Amino acid sequence: MSHSNTGIPNSNAFINRIITPFLLFVVVAIVYAIVAYESVVVTLLSLVIGASLFVGYSKIPGLKEIIKESIRKDKIILLVTGLVLAIAIPLTLRSQPYIIHILVIAEISIILALGLNFQVGSTGIPNLGYAAFYGVGAYASALLSTRLGISFWISLLAAGFIAALFGWLVGLPTLKTRSYHMALVSIAFGLVTYIMLNNLAFTGGPNGIKNIPAPEIFGWSLFSSIKIFGNAYPVQLNFYYLVLFITLLMVVVSHFVYNSKIGLFWNAVREDEIAAKCSGINASALKLLSFSMGAFLAGIAGALYAHYVGYISPENFNMNTSLQVLGMVIMGGMDNIFGVSIGAFILSVAPEKFRALADFRMLATGLIILLMLMFRPSGIIKQQIRIYATKYFSSKKSSNGDTNG
Amino acid sequence: MAEPLLTVANLTMKFGGLTAIDNVSWTLHEDEILGIIGPNGAGKTTVFNVVSGLYTPTGGEIRFRETLINGLPPHKIAKMGIKRTFQQSRLFDTISVLDNVLIGMATISKGIFVNSLFRRDLLSKELALNIKDGLELLHHFSDYLAENLYRRAGDLVPGERRKLEICRALASNPDILLLDEPAAGMDPNESAELMDDILKIRALKKGIGIILIEHDMAVVQKTANFIVVLSYGKEIARGTFAEVSSNPLVQEAYLGSESEYARS
Numbered sequence: 228m229s230h231s232n233t234g235i236p237n238s239n240a241f242i243n244r245i246i247t248p249f250l251l252f253v254v255v256a257i258v259y260a261i262v263a264y265e266s267v268v269v270t271l272l273s274l275v276i277g278a279s280l281f282v283g284y285s286k287i288p289g290l291k292e293i294i295k296e297s298i299r300k301d302k303i304i305l306l307v308t309g310l311v312l313a314i315a316i317p318l319t320l321r322s323q324p325y326i327i328h329i330l331v332i333a334e335i336s337i338i339l340a341l342g343l344n345f346q347v348g349s350t351g352i353p354n355l356g357y358a359a360f361y362g363v364g365a366y367a368s369a370l371l372s373t374r375l376g377i378s379f380w381i382s383l384l385a386a387g388f389i390a391a392l393f394g395w396l397v398g399l400p401t402l403k404t405r406s407y408h409m410a411l412v413s414i415a416f417g418l419v420t421y422i423m424l425n426n427l428a429f430t431g432g433p434n435g436i437k438n439i440p441a442p443e444i445f446g447w448s449l450f451s452s453i454k455i456f457g458n459a460y461p462v463q464l465n466f467y468y469l470v471l472f473i474t475l476l477m478v479v480v481s482h483f484v485y486n487s488k489i490g491l492f493w494n495a496v497r498e499d500e501i502a503a504k505c506s507g508i509n510a511s512a513l514k515l516l517s518f519s520m521g522a523f524l525a526g527i528a529g530a531l532y533a534h535y536v537g538y539i540s541p542e543n544f545n546m547n548t549s550l551q552v553l554g555m556v557i558m559g560g561m562d563n564i565f566g567v568s569i570g571a572f573i574l575s576v577a578p579e580k581f582r583a584l585a586d587f588r589m590l591a592t593g594l595i596i597l598l599m600l601m602f603r604p605s606g607i608i609k610q611q612i613r614i615y616a617t618k619y620f621s622s623k624k625s626s627n628g629d630t631n632g
Numbered sequence: 633m634a635e636p637l638l639t640v641a642n643l644t645m646k647f648g649g650l651t652a653i654d655n656v657s658w659t660l661h662e663d664e665i666l667g668i669i670g671p672n673g674a675g676k677t678t679v680f681n682v683v684s685g686l687y688t689p690t691g692g693e694i695r696f697r698e699t700l701i702n703g704l705p706p707h708k709i710a711k712m713g714i715k716r717t718f719q720q721s722r723l724f725d726t727i728s729v730l731d732n733v734l735i736g737m738a739t740i741s742k743g744i745f746v747n748s749l750f751r752r753d754l755l756s757k758e759l760a761l762n763i764k765d766g767l768e769l770l771h772h773f774s775d776y777l778a779e780n781l782y783r784r785a786g787d788l789v790p791g792e793r794r795k796l797e798i799c800r801a802l803a804s805n806p807d808i809l810l811l812d813e814p815a816a817g818m819d820p821n822e823s824a825e826l827m828d829d830i831l832k833i834r835a836l837k838k839g840i841g842i843i844l845i846e847h848d849m850a851v852v853q854k855t856a857n858f859i860v861v862l863s864y865g866k867e868i869a870r871g872t873f874a875e876v877s878s879n880p881l882v883q884e885a886y887l888g889s890e891s892e893y894a895r896s
Contacts, residue, residue, distance in 0.1 A: 480749070483748060483749055483752070484748055484749070487744070487747070487748030487749075487755055488738075488741050488744040488747070488748060488755070489744055489745065489748045490748075491727075491731060491734060491735060492735065492738060492744070494724065494726075494727050494731070494735075495724050495727075495735045495738075498723075498724035498725060498726060498727065499722045499723075499724060499725075501686065501706075501718075501722065502718065502722040502723070502724065503724075503735070503738075504685075504686075504705070504706040504707050504710070505684050505685075505686070505706050505707075505710055505715070505716050505718075506710060506715075506735050506736055506738050506739075506800065506801075507707050507710035507711050507715075507738040507739030507804065508707055508735070508738045509705075509707045510707070516745070610726065612727070612728045612731075612782050612784065613727070613728060613730075613731055614782065615730070615759065615763060618756075618760070619756075619759055619760045619763045619764075620763060620764075620767070
């Protein structure tokens with residue numbers, strides 16, 4: 228396969244080159260079919276095709292390497308393709324605003340899961356009260372814009388920072404605790420926040436906050452529908468693109484953090500806190516940073532949710548939400564940005580597809596997580612070994628070694 | 633005369649009613665290997681835990697050069713240039729060999745928050761330098777490690793783990809290295825290799841002071857310049873290996889006294 232530059236077209240290399248984009252299209256098509264069509268037959272058929280693809284992927288020996296190689300080589304092309312699909316697909320859903328609504332919620336879930344991944348995945352802090360940060364962000368942004376009339380963009384950032392400050396404060400008492408005890412403390416904080424939101428006067432109590440204004444871009448409200456070629460598109464589409472932009476931004480930030488000393492030192496704290504301290508890592512500061520940065524993302528997600536739905540109540544931020552986001556992180560794959568995003572997407576779309584089951588739809592979600600943990604306990608995409616670019620290895624002495632995937 | 637690096641004076645560590653270290657004093661000089669030996673439960677590892685900041689001593693003082701360091705948190709002590717290994721090697725198991733060494737350079741990383749998000753250029757410059765140094769260090773101790781940079785530390789065999797732990801501690805060019813029973817569980821061949829490694833550290837890092845806790849007397853005999861013997865937290869002897877090993881108190885601590893045998 229290394230002879231592909233000799234001028235003679237090498238059919239094997241060609242197939243290897245296109246197999247990954249092809250699989251990407253197939254996967255997107257399956258997801259599209261599942262999400263966009265209400266028919267149960269289509270959903271089941273797509274699930275069967277998807278499952279057989281997955282089995283094929285893990286059973287055919289060479290395929291894994293080929294795909295990995297191609298992801299490494301054609302990273303940019305694949306990313307651009309993915310982006311184009313993400314932008315283009317909702318345009319085909321003009322008559323189904325509800326599907327676009329689900330996609331917006333999925334995007335917000337991705338931001339949430341990425342934030343929790345900082346804590347649970349990277350730093351190894353069990354956090355079962357993550358919805359508290361989400362709620363603080365949502366309420367902060369909603370209160371700032373309804374009471375003080377502050378513009379969405381400022382209140383969005385403010386929500387992030389207020390949640391980060393809250394995360395820092397929550398982090399302080401948990402520094403002294405470990406594993407199960409820390410999980411208990413986080414549950415307590417989640418409950419305290421929920422009860423406070425329910426009982427304080429200025430948060431509107433159980434009624435929550437209504438009439439949260441929609442974001443405006445240069446005076447143009449996102450609650451007005453756009454027309455392309457004379458076709459009016461649902462307002463959800465505006466939000467879809469806004470949230471998509473912010474989600475991508477957060478993915479890039481998470482990627483930067485993961486591939487930096489912060490991400491690395493977080494891992495050290497997760498693996499062995501005492502050894503990390505003796506290596507010169509300020510474990511307490513890094514844990515607080517992890518709390519704050521995770522809370523920042525949750526705050527941003529909360530603000531987006533509040534301004535998108537226009538109405539929030541404490542029920543949105545209870546223990547259930549915390550557990551759901553935790554499920555996304557565990558199912559997607561701890562400490563893996565791509566995996567966590569996929570996990571968030573699946574677990575936010577799945578309950579909607581099981582709406583026919585009515586009261587049992589959370590049962591379906593639980594079943595998905597259970598099956599995942601049985602057959603793929605390390606998540607959809609395993610935690611990867613950090614690979615450093617070849618530019619960092621000036622001497623020729625080094626070799627790639629092998630990587631576990 | 634070599635400069636004193638670490639001075640421990642009247643060090644005492646009590647846990648409730650138990651005195652783990654009782655009024656111990658010694659000095660480590662530059663370019664010196666100090667051996668701390670003693671039977672199990674003598675308080676050897678506690679000495680390391682106190683020096684590296686995991687415990688705050690209940691009495692006495694520890695000075696690094698001129699600075700008093702008792703009670704400082706471990707990461708600050710590491711930053712000053714005192715690094716350690718652990719009795720049961722504590723590597724970061726699910727991450728790679730290279731990442732373990734890079735974490736060892738934590739004390740020489742600058743502006744980790746700002747650089748991670750806003751100054752990617754500085755971050756990559758620092759990374760390139762760190763990786764170059766790390767590779768060089770690994771090559772000195774084990775070609776296997778240097779050629780398997782992306783292997784999970786948890787998948788290594790015990791001998792390589794020990795080497796990696798030493799490399800991780802040495803990565804930031806410390807002034808003092810504390811080795812806690814590096815030969816534990818090793819066969820004679822591996823111990824011999826370890827002795828070479830310890831002597832190699834001294835050749836590589838000029839002026840480094842090493843404190844070695846060890847049960848393997850062959851290793852101690854070959855490497856340590858000066859030995860302190862502890863028993864039940866108290867110092868019972870000090871001197872060169874020959875002096876210490878002929879000391880009746882030391883023999884008694886290791887083998888039990890004749891009168892005890894007579895009684896039982």
